[in-house]
Amino acid sequence: MLHTINKIGVMTSGGDSPGMNAAVRSVVRACAFHNLECYGIYRGYEGMIDGDFVKMDARSVKGIINKGGTILKSARSKEFRTKEGRAKAYEQLKKAEIDAFVVIGGDGSFTGAMIFNQEYDFPVMGIPGTIDNDIFGTTHTLGYDTALNTVVEVIDKIRDTASSHNRLFFIEVMGRDVGHIALNVGIGAGAEEILIPEEDLGLDRLLDSLRRSKKTGKSSSIVIVAEGDKIGKNVFELKDYVDVNMSEYEVRVSVLGHMQRGGSPSCFDRVLASRMGVKAVESLITGKSNFMVGLKNDIIDLTPFDQAVKGKSKINMELLRVSDIMSI
Ligand code: ATP
Secondary structure, eight states, X not given: OOOOOSXXXXXXXXXXXXXXXXXXXXXXXXXXXTTOEEEEETTHHHHHHHTOEXXXXXXXXXXXXXOOSOTTOOOOOSGGGSHHHHHHHHHHHXXXXXXXXXXXXXXXXXXXXXXXXXXXXXXXXXXXXXXXXXXXXXXXXXXXXXXXXXXXXXXXXXXXXXXXXXXXXXXXESOSXXXXXXXXXXXXXXXXEEEOTTOOOOHHHHHHXXXXXXXXXXXXXXXXXXXXXXXXXXXXXXXXXXXXXXXXXXXXXXXXXXXXXXXXXXXXXXXXXXXXXXXXXXXXXXXXXXXXXXXXXXXXXXXEHHHHHHSOOOOOHHHHHHHHHHTO
């Protein structure tokens, strides 16, 4: 059924990421540009169920493009996973006369939107916001570029200590399912080894590689470990293993954790968010629904939600080779 779109809701859902505010701003301003009303939905699906909506106009999003986190707050909603929860959400949207919504979040948020669309034929559009870059249908998710820059800056600082004390540092970065962050920051910060979920390097090869580094005159080493690394040992167990097997190194561990998710978005993420917000609104206006907006070959494109959710985001294998060559 073709829907007339007069009022669009926008929300952030799941884990926050830098660039979410820039995307909210873009959706709000694109609505204003096309003479549509826009409502912010607080706390993701949780706020949708509670009818926690706020009318937003072009001026209400001033001064947020450079802010990390999300002014609309984010949440995970158990209730929205139930039919009853989604029925409540639908009633609230109807009561507020909201005709469509844009959800900025990860694949869980898109799954929720897809189910809601199937049940109520309600127009929905998604913008990928997560630092892990683990979503199919876009080369970049919002916040990923910022996270890379944040992490590289921190590794540079750790390198100062590593080289001053001839130490080996294991640095754990985010990336449970895909190693985008680990691989890119590893190359960008000149790591000796990068352990990612896509490749099982194995403990022996890790030791060989570290021994080789030592032989070639390196006095300190940085090993980047993605959370989901396939060796199957956490970063502290890796330290213990190297401690036992390579007494020549003094080993330290640094787990970067949530600091990777925060901070002011990079210029790249701000521009990407602005482009994605406009595309999401204009796609809804032209009757499209159930898609995720993504970046492909520098073009903003749409991917059906079911593909975005089911597909696997793949690392660039060329980067693995480059990393091997660089760490000679
Ligand atoms: P992140 O990448 O940070 O994990 P995400 O969007 O994948 O972000 P989730 O917690 O998986 O985060 O999903 C966000 C919300 O989407 C959930 O709290 C829930 O309300 C809704 N959701 C997820 N999966 C479903 C589902 N199968 N049915 C209905 N709603 C869902």
